[in-house]
Amino acid sequence: MTQEKNQVFAKLFDIYDLTSECSDLCPSGCSLCENKETLMLLPFEDEYICSESGKDQRDMYLKNQNGHCYQPPGFSCSNLGLTGACRIYQVRPFDCRSFPIVPKFGPDHAIDFYLAGSYCPLIDKLPEYFIRTTIECWESIFENLPNDWKNMYNRLNEHNYSNQIIDSGFQQSS
Numbered sequence: 057m058t059q060e061k062n063q064v065f066a067k068l069f070d071i072y073d074l075t076s077e078c079s080d081l082c083p084s085g086c087s088l089c090e091n092k093e094t095l096m097l098l099p100f101e102d103e104y105i106c107s108e109s110g111k112d113q114r115d116m117y118l119k120n121q122n123g124h125c126y127q128p129p130g131f132s133c134s135n136l137g138l139t140g141a142c143r144i145y146q147v148r149p150f151d152c153r154s155f156p157i158v159p160k161f162g163p164d165h166a167i168d169f170y171l172a173g174s175y176c177p178l179i180d181k182l183p184e185y186f187i188r189t190t191i192e193c194w195e196s197i198f199e200n201l202p203n204d205w206k207n208m209y210n211r212l213n214e215h216n217y218s219n220q221i222i223d224s225g226f227q228q229s230s
Contacts, residue, residue: 064100065107067200068150071193075153081178081186087133087140088175089155094212095133097125097149098197099205108147124205126212154190156182158216161206167198169222179220187222 097105097117102125106112117125127133135144142148156172156179169191171179210217 061100061103064098064200065104067197068098068101068104071150071197072147072153074189074193075150081182086177087136088177089172092129092173092175093155094129095127095149095151096205096209096212097151099124099200099202101125101149105144105147105149109144111144120208122202122204124208126208128212129215150193154194157187157190157194157222158213158219159194159209160213160217161198161201161210165198167194168217169194170216171220171222172216173219191222 095117102117117127118131119125133142135142135148137143142152156176158170158172160168160170162168171182
């Protein structure tokens with residue numbers, strides 16, 4: 057494994073560890089976001105998920121010409137079981153872990169954070185620790201994300217950017 061992948065894997069492990077205390081927020085079996093939202097894996101995250109879960113998941117996501125893995129709205133996640141529960145929950149992608157908080161990457165290292173659609177049962181009851189941890193994790197990896205990845209993420213999530221914004225004081229505002 058290359059040094060770059062090792063660094064990314066170490067960062068992913070740290071992010072997964074930081075967000076593990078937030079893992080019980082979603083109601084059991086809830087998959088409302090499944091057909092309404094996008095999913096975009098961080099660079100090398102598909103390989104990390106495969107190595108940690110022991111599953112060969114490499115072909116489950118669409119890939120663009122630069123190799124970025126994603127699922128657009130309306131695609132069914134192959135990691136959901138019949139009950140709607142995630143079968144790789146402990147190593148689910150960071151984009152799933154940070155939902156319903158959705159970043160928008162701007163120029164000059166700017167990131168704005170939005171809440172996803174009102175259909176999510178967590179929207180009105182997100183704990184501050186979840187908001188703070190999620191924002192800190194996104195900010196910590198911002199520098200390491202390629203610009204084409206950030207642009208693609210923004211395009212896939214345009215539908216969220218008119219929703220409620222989270223200000224820098226971690227208070228929800230409209």
